[in-house]
Amino acid sequence: MPQVASSNPALWEREWPQTDFNNTSVSDWGEILSGGPPKDGIPALSDPRFLNASDETRIHDREPVITVEIKVQEPRAYPIRYLMWHEIVNDQIGGTPVAVTFCPLCNSGLVFDRRVNGELRTFGVSGKLRNSDMVMYDRETESWWQQAVGQGIVGAHTGDTLTQLPAWMESWAEYTARNPEGLVMDEPNWSRAYGQNPYQNYDSSRRPFLYRGENPPHDIPPLMRVVRVGSQAWPMERLAKAGEITESGVRINWTSGQASALDKANIGASKDVGTIRVYDAESGANVPHDVMFAFAFHAFWPDGTWMLGK
Template sequence: MTQNSPAVRPALTFRSGGWVIALACVLVLLILAWAFAGIFTGHHPKGDGQSVDTYGFDLSNLQTSGGAFVASGNPKDFLRSLDQPKVLPGHEMLAYNAKLRSKYVVTADRVIGVQINGKSRAYPLSLMNVHEIVNDELAGVPIAITFSPLCDSAIVFDRRVNGQPLQFGVSGLLLDSNLVMYDKQPEVVAQTSMDSQNAKPTPQVGMNADQSQPAPAASASSLWSQMAGKAIAGPALATTLGTTLAEIPNVNVCTWKHWLATHPTTEVILPDPQDEQRMKSFSYSRYLLSPRVEFPIGRKSNIADMPDKMPVIAITAGGETKVVTLREAADRGADAPWNFVVGGVPIIVVSQKDPASVLVGASDATPIQVTPCLWFVWQAFHAPAAPDHVLMPSQSVK
């Protein structure tokens, strides 16, 4: 080769680096196949994110009690429920974390703590953010752990309706910015009259005039409101039975450190392998710090000094409800247990600071309903709270 001859580059072979290009091509093809799988198989996500009529639910008997019923921007099952998760003894969490590149649950992480018949289990909010619903069973009781990140509301239900356990999913719809669930039932096949079999489809709600496909067939599923704890649309409303979900009592949201210290035999649920990346990308911290409520609500706060996104805890016992702010509960119960009475039931609050963590219960072991949430959603789903039912900072519980 002379000095002026052009350099000859060695041919690219599989061993010398061609495998990288081949692997990249395979990955691209797999991604494309995944992206278009729904088109080829006919399985399309239900719900366009804008119109409630595109989600395939029967809304003919919708009952919202004046609430704002809207699409969330995501299709049905964009967040898939976690069903029958694996569990780990809580005391093994340190060893479990040591095997991971990024720790799963640490002391300051918030969890939903559930205790039934002496058995306790924790559901980390970092995992609930990417599922919102967990269909589980604890101490022989089928339960649905539900979390609505937009409202920071955690409620656990007995999944049995008329004696039959239901499985719940995320509908992609919201009522007053709150989670709307659906019970997983077989799809109803739309019936077409003989006269219209050969006719050109008439545009309907959720269908453009130039579309050849009709709107989604109505589902046999009913819609259920998390905060209301009852069915709001669908077949469940066709009967007076089975329209309300029984709430599991004594549910708390607190830090993992607080829950483990008070429930040393607790279990904690584990994520699916594919959840790891989603847990990193799902965060509501900026939303919770903002004063703005992103979706419409039907009833505004009647207490001027209470910000919409003030974290509160609603305590229901003996037919009465008191609402306390998380800040007040954390301050009052930090140095010594805070005791007061709701509906004739003695309530005890034990808390930790930095970060604020509160456990609420009845000192005489009476089952009580504890609902942690943001103020705006409690106000939206309940009659305007009387001032003496809401504990503002530096006030006393009556």
């Protein structure tokens, strides 16, 4: 696990000379920790290579992938076995530039449009964490962005919000069954233990790593997965028991078959956490959402609504 270094904006200014630290929405610098790796120590990817799904033989059927399906474009799967080690993939799907992101410490997998106020941005990993969530940065202005909420928090883009695109985590078997002719990101040309989980047993921990905030209410375990839609969160335990829930304008399905990325050392051999799909209750359209840990939802949405079904 990364080692904690104290927050020190004066030192950060030496590492980030182009970042305007006077322009920020962060009221307490103590919320931001250096997680160990320096800027770009976790190397984000750009312009990845793709294979036809039928040609991919390395991924276990139960391994999670982030699926992006944009109309008129071939579906694409971004395996968590690669995002575990790179956290951000800058890509272009047809006319849509996307950033596919995954924060292991929060289990937060989000896909954003990379255009900000009409200008293209390319994202990297800052090496900083806030509430255990990855702080991204854009290479053009070196502004800092909070991954879980898609918002600029330091620098020129403070207050700007990235557009989240509909995407979801599912098992490799689920993706290929629906998209046998779809695409999958090829293995990056880096020396990494792809398919292995460096955060072994993390989602069974009592307390999140590098987190200083309070625990969620209602006796919800900090590392229980919740499905976030806007500022509402549904506990995964409730969804797994029901199978399908329709309320608050959305229909949420849970099906078994997807392995946790944060359990055993071998991702494909890890426990079943299930796959979530979220649809608009009226139109049936895919709805942007996140499957994150409960502590992270409480940290970033302290006044959010817990959909407990009571």
